[in-house]
Amino acid sequence: MEKVTVELCMGSSCFARGNSQALANLENYISENNLEDRVDLVGHLCLGACSKGPNIKVGDVSYSGVDPNCVVDLLVEALNKAATK
Amino acid sequence: MVYPIYTELTQCRDCYKCVRSCPVKAIQVKDGSAVVIKDRCVFCGHCVDVCPNHAKKVRDDIARVQMFLRGGKRVLCSIAPSYAAEFAGQGDAVLAALMRLGFSGVSETAIGAALVSASVDLYAKRNGGVCPWISTACPSVVELVRKYYPQLVGNLSHVPSPLQCHCAYLRELYGEDIGIVFVGPCIAKKVEADTTPGFPDFALTFGELRQWLEREGVFLDEMVDGIEAGKISVPDFVPAPAGKTTLYPVEGGMIASLMWGEDAFQDHAVAISGVDQVIDVLDELPRQEVRGEGGTLEMDVYNDFLELLNCEGGCVNGPGASKGRSPAAKKSLSARYTKTRITAQADKLFVPPAQFLDKLLDKGYDLLVRGDRRSEYPPTGFLPAELKAKFSDAQIDQALKDLGKVSKADELNCGGCGYNTCRDMAVAYLEGMAEPEMCVTKMRKEAQSKIDVLLRTIPMGVVMVDEDLKIVDCNVGFLHLFGDIDYSIESEIINLISGLPLERFVPFYEQFREQFHTSKPGQYRLHYQDKFLRVTFFVVEKQRLVGAIFEDITSPTVRRETVVKKAEDVIQKSLETVQQIASLLGENAAETEIMLNSLIDAFKVPGTDSEDGFLPDEQQDLT
Numbered sequence: 001m002e003k004v005t006v007e008l009c010m011g012s013s014c015f016a017r018g019n020s021q022a023l024a025n026l027e028n029y030i031s032e033n034n035l036e037d038r039v040d041l042v043g044h045l046c047l048g049a050c051s052k053g054p055n056i057k058v059g060d061v062s063y064s065g066v067d068p069n070c071v072v073d074l075l076v077e078a079l080n081k082a083a084t085k
Numbered sequence: 086m087v088y089p090i091y092t093e094l095t096q097c098r099d100c101y102k103c104v105r106s107c108p109v110k111a112i113q114v115k116d117g118s119a120v121v122i123k124d125r126c127v128f129c130g131h132c133v134d135v136c137p138n139h140a141k142k143v144r145d146d147i148a149r150v151q152m153f154l155r156g157g158k159r160v161l162c163s164i165a166p167s168y169a170a171e172f173a174g175q176g177d178a179v180l181a182a183l184m185r186l187g188f189s190g191v192s193e194t195a196i197g198a199a200l201v202s203a204s205v206d207l208y209a210k211r212n213g214g215v216c217p218w219i220s221t222a223c224p225s226v227v228e229l230v231r232k233y234y235p236q237l238v239g240n241l242s243h244v245p246s247p248l249q250c251h252c253a254y255l256r257e258l259y260g261e262d263i264g265i266v267f268v269g270p271c272i273a274k275k276v277e278a279d280t281t282p283g284f285p286d287f288a289l290t291f292g293e294l295r296q297w298l299e300r301e302g303v304f305l306d307e308m309v310d311g312i313e314a315g316k317i318s319v320p321d322f323v324p325a326p327a328g329k330t331t332l333y334p335v336e337g338g339m340i341a342s343l344m345w346g347e348d349a350f351q352d353h354a355v356a357i358s359g360v361d362q363v364i365d366v367l368d369e370l371p372r373q374e375v376r377g378e379g380g381t382l383e384m385d386v387y388n389d390f391l392e393l394l395n396c397e398g399g400c401v402n403g404p405g406a407s408k409g410r411s412p413a414a415k416k417s418l419s420a421r422y423t424k425t426r427i428t429a430q431a432d433k434l435f436v437p438p439a440q441f442l443d444k445l446l447d448k449g450y451d452l453l454v455r456g457d458r459r460s461e462y463p464p465t466g467f468l469p470a471e472l473k474a475k476f477s478d479a480q481i482d483q484a485l486k487d488l489g490k491v492s493k494a495d496e497l498n499c500g501g502c503g504y505n506t507c508r509d510m511a512v513a514y515l516e517g518m519a520e521p522e523m524c525v526t527k528m529r530k531e532a533q534s535k536i537d538v539l540l541r542t543i544p545m546g547v548v549m550v551d552e553d554l555k556i557v558d559c560n561v562g563f564l565h566l567f568g569d570i571d572y573s574i575e576s577e578i579i580n581l582i583s584g585l586p587l588e589r590f591v592p593f594y595e596q597f598r599e600q601f602h603t604s605k606p607g608q609y610r611l612h613y614q615d616k617f618l619r620v621t622f623f624v625v626e627k628q629r630l631v632g633a634i635f636e637d638i639t640s641p642t643v644r645r646e647t648v649v650k651k652a653e654d655v656i657q658k659s660l661e662t663v664q665q666i667a668s669l670l671g672e673n674a675a676e677t678e679i680m681l682n683s684l685i686d687a688f689k690v691p692g693t694d695s696e697d698g699f700l701p702d703e704q705q706d707l708t
Binding site: 067070 | 087148
């Protein structure tokens, strides 16, 4: 099964606007479901798109203005896709 | 991930109201803050309702639904029938507003209820007129059974909940690719979205819907006007309006829609609402296996169909509904809505298709299992084994001792901590769910004995007065100083003193009155009768209680004066000595001067003022 890479912008703007919470939500979800070997979490310094933040990339898809409550849904969707491949 | 109910730690201020209201005591108090333990929680929402600081939060799914809608899928809204009571007079406006928010269509959850009711009827018909199931309409009851009555899981309805059946039916009608968002009065429905993803995809409360509408600037009053003016169209329910199952959200409404509902006596079906009563019912219920399919036990009551709803009066009073309308009004609104429905639109109502009912009864919960869809959260199934720890009597007795309950008489069972009995509290303490500080009696006793010991042993006079300058508390030291009592005072007398006016003891009582108004209590020195006292005022409670400490510094004062006197003596003595030495020195110096002068005279050379040249030597001793 393919691994899913989640990239989060941890620049100060994205971090303050929700990505810190997003990271916590993802980490909780991954540990509660023992998905450590299926998901790679990658942090970035500022990606230069602060005005559209918080920015996050799940697999190949980039998302802007992501609500931290939604990141798990994005991950689940990507995991479902990866599983059916 | 966030569970449907969670705690905002910073807002919690140890009142234990949530612990008191929690039917399953799923709330842990740690460092004075109450936290919902998800593995124990049945998501009834009581704590959300009662928390005076709004520290118990319902997970906000609005952003998730908005993202879901942006995904481009066809998304239907499954609206709970209680919307008729929640949005009385604005029902059509809500439906139109949902379309404006981006939903492709609105369907009634009561369609699912119609499927469930028809399945139950069908099952009963095939089983000798009885259906000994517990209804799964209430997700909180389902959680309760799964976590606390695992032996009764077999008693749960074999068909999924009305919402889950509704979703399964919509997917059968419109294809697997649609999205379904539930909107209703229930918090626990979020658990259904979490455990059986897609059935529905998301669940919102009415409160969340109102919030969302407000955020989008959609006002229901304006929608009502727009509909009346013919500018806004109201969507028809897909696939059809439901029938009398729109009465489901009222206690007994489900049974009214079943075959037993036609009978005024409703034998073989019982509706119970309110979580405490539900727990009483479950406590007594025998296991399905004991009873056997169809029921053969002598106590026929166990063969009844049980409509159990954790919210008192039914879903209309759910925690996700708005406050401010009485349960009677809500019940009446629901009943009228249903009646209008079945009389005015009788020919258009939804009729459950027979072949789908067979499928429901045949497959049951398997209809909801999807190989390609991961469960989003660990299913909140049974209570984890580590939470079912049992404690020995000795352990519990020791815990009771820690809580200050030494004898049976100490167990007040007051419920102040949130637990019904001190024993329950002791068990919770052993489980790490509760803290000893939660026991008000223990804390009060401790505080009292601390102050008693302090007052009794402090070697000073202490008095506390209220704003009327009446003595609230004092100690023996105070009475020794001001009471003109020499003999040792028994503590009983002190109790008699409280309530007496301060002026009967101290002449300077007005000084106390000032202390109520000064910002900083002061320290004074006081000469009273033959004593020197240091008075330190302190504020116990602002504007209400002021106290003073009297420290007898008489003996140190006397001692100090002696020291000063002695020091002055020493100075005087040394001065005299110095003077004596000085005068002796002076005399000595004078004598020496005289003697030296005479010596100078003796050695003096005469005629020192003579001219140059030879002079006669007067001392001719050069022989």
